Amino acid sequence: MSAQSVLLNETAGGPGRDLNAQALRADARREQLRLLALLSPSLFLVFAIIIVPIGWLFWLSLFDEAGAFSAANYARFFEQASYIKTFVTTFKVAFIVTGACVLLGYPLAYMLSQLPRRAASICLIFVILPFWTSVLVRTYAWLVILQRKGLINSWLIDLGVISQPLSLANNLSGVVIGMTHILLPFLVLPLYASMKTIDTDCLRAGMNLGAGPVATFRQIFFPLSLPGLASGVVIVFVLCLGFFVTPALMGGGKVIMWAMRMEQTTSLYSNWGAGAALGVVLLVVTLALLGLFQWLLGARATGVWSSR
């Protein structure tokens, strides 16, 4: 707005310049319309396959079994203690897994970004490779590794490190390990992409001005990698909230997450509204958290996903 008024003041020099500005503005508007026309098919698609069903979901959640308007589907969350517990568990797991992904993924992405191109692409293949294996297969593989008579426990016992097997599967730790493994690439890939775009001249300039490696990293590289980190964190966190297969298999029924609850509630109650309400709650809370996240990190760091 202010930039525009400055521009207007500057161009207030004469009638010719004014005309020019008008023509430019008209041109810009035409271009915007053209872009909108080009975008309209995809916008329509988004509207038809995302906005409409979500609206429908919300609508369904407002009806009870008999088809009458009611808030019963939401009241249930407070009447039955297990829903709140499930909700807390879901966010607890999401925070832990996201944290683990950051701790493991940041150094990995940093290393990848520093490697020569050829070596980096080979290493990237190893990051992407698990994507080609089904989540189910990977989860079962973790069960084989982590369970009471699994690889890790039998090795540790044979080596005499422990006498009683560790409880690694069928509890929270199993869920966290399995989910971290599956979600790690979702953090590494955007982070790596953003690290690659960091101008090395900035780092050299910092060194040139007397900053040591640590200071260069902390004051230049890390802040510049934040947008990539933020988008990776958001992707991982949101995917965590909707995870089903891994907690269902690795949690031993003791780590119930929201998506598992949706499945159970949908089949337990004879109306879709019961399950729909769970979906609505998750969606609203997730959006609120994302908003909070964006506000906390500021516009610069979040620029990647809320790009203008």
Place this chain on the structure above:
Amino acid sequence: MNRTRSVSVVAVAGLMASLAAPAMAGDTITVASWGGTYQEAQAKAFFKPTADALGITIKEDTTNGLDDVRLQVTGNAVKWDITELGADECARGSKEGLFEKLDYGIIDKSGINPKLVHDDWVGISYTSVVLIYRTDVFGDKGPKTWADFWNVEKFPGRRALSGSQATETLSVAALAEGVPIDKVYPVDIDGALKSVDKIRSHVDAWWTSGAQAMQLVKDGEVDMASIWNGRAGTLKKEGAPVSFSFDQGVLTADCMVIPKGAKNKEAAMKALAMFVSPQLQANLPLYVDNGPANEKAFETGKIPPDRIKDINSSPENVKKQVLQDPEFWRDNLVEATEKFNNLVQQ
């Protein structure tokens, strides 16, 4: 295999004559069941002989249960002419009016437990929830009753129970409290929940699928568990060191229905009559561990005598078990499941 098939064809021919059904050659019906080895067994035991005898084509599909039926019926897009469900799902769906009325002039209900014969659904087979334990841990002195399973001092070890089927876990919890098998139903839900509360902290896994229960026992993740008899039988056949019996088992029935608005209702009715007939029912335990719903199947002579003792619904084994009451759970499932979840999720 050939022998059984020729036997069943002859049997079916006899049945056909008694039904005096008009020829319906050319009709196609779609039957949905649970998939996997169970449905493969049903295909051999029920679908193929029925298709041959009636001269119809039976197409197969798989179902996830009552939700699928509700979706099809309320959406006016009924794909199936017959579908299998759990008996408590049948009872619930019946209350919701999702099924066509069955014609017991065509379907002969004799031999089927009256609790599984209703206006719009009929029992088709039985699964049992049984107590399994690992013999490499306990030898042959493992927990035999649910009271043993609940006794953590006498039988130390890791335990798994069903977390997804509150109905089954509450039934065995009642048995663990010493409720006699004929008094379990109607279940004293609060009493059963108190019983679950006692064992809760000693349960290392609450399984949510049959495959998971099997994996937990097979890999030695737990030493004892509640498990479906079909899965238990498979473990034994695979050579896993396990033992189980039908003592204090919980018999849960499956049922079949014709979804409201099915396109080939007439043909479906005749096919369903064949499926529950003693002759075809007797085929089922030849291929899978799920017992026939029609007890007259045991009088056909088709089931080898040494096999009968391993079938959960044989007259001998039925006496040792609790029959899960579908109508009780129709009315109490939601409340009991929510209470169960509140207790188990700590």
